Amino acid sequence: MVKLILTGLWVCVVTLGAVFFSVRASAPPPPLDEEAARLANMQVVKGEVINVPLLANGTVNGYFITRISFLMAKEKMHVVAQMPLTEMMTDELYTLLVGNKMIDLANTKAFQLEAFKGKIKEGLNAKMGEGTVTDVMVEQIDYLGKDDIRENTSRSAKNQVAPTKIVEGTPVAAPASGGGH
Numbered sequence: 001m002v003k004l005i006l007t008g009l010w011v012c013v014v015t016l017g018a019v020f021f022s023v024r025a026s027a028p029p030p031p032l033d034e035e036a037a038r039l040a041n042m043q044v045v046k047g048e049v050i051n052v053p054l055l056a057n058g059t060v061n062g063y064f065i066t067r068i069s070f071l072m073a074k075e076k077m078h079v080v081a082q083m084p085l086t087e088m089m090t091d092e093l094y095t096l097l098v099g100n101k102m103i104d105l106a107n108t109k110a111f112q113l114e115a116f117k118g119k120i121k122e123g124l125n126a127k128m129g130e131g132t133v134t135d136v137m138v139e140q141i142d143y144l145g146k147d148d149i150r151e152n153t154s155r156s157a158k159n160q161v162a163p164t165k166i167v168e169g170t171p172v173a174a175p176a177s178g179g180g181h
Helices: 002-026 034-040 074-081 085-099 105-110 113-128 146-153
Strands: 042-045 049-056 059-073 133-145 164-168
Touching: 034 042, 042 074, 042 133, 049 085, 059 074, 059 085, 059 146, 074 113, 085 113, 113 133, 133 146
Parallel strands: none
Antiparallel strands: 042 059, 049 059, 059 133, 133 164
16 A cells, blocks of 8 residues: 555656746747847838839829838837827828938939938837837838839830839748738
């Protein structure tokens, strides 16, 4: 009888030890540094393609074609979910591309991407709350002139005039969770 009780206790100890060590091994390791911890608290919100007309002398001369995504604080995503992010981004792009004319089509090499991203971040944080947008990722900024658009309507799909590349960034992966706009 004593042997049976000791065997049962031994099996319980071994089982509890195995469960304890398997739970410890499966837990995610703590972040290695501050940057990893910061990125763990962020979420990518993928932007949509937005077309912004280039106006001059009261007429449309062409269109900027943009796709901009954001890195946002996860704890503020409930605020972002209630806001029209696409419309806010469109407004910000109109302000920067039409109102401030940050891109000079005659000299696209002089375009300051970091200043452009900073202005977008600053403008959106002013509307949504400081610290909501932590980074702006520009996937593309292209320009297609009015004459090119007209010419493309008469061409086949294989022979279209390509837009002028101003910025071609890296495509951003779809949101990990939560949803974007």
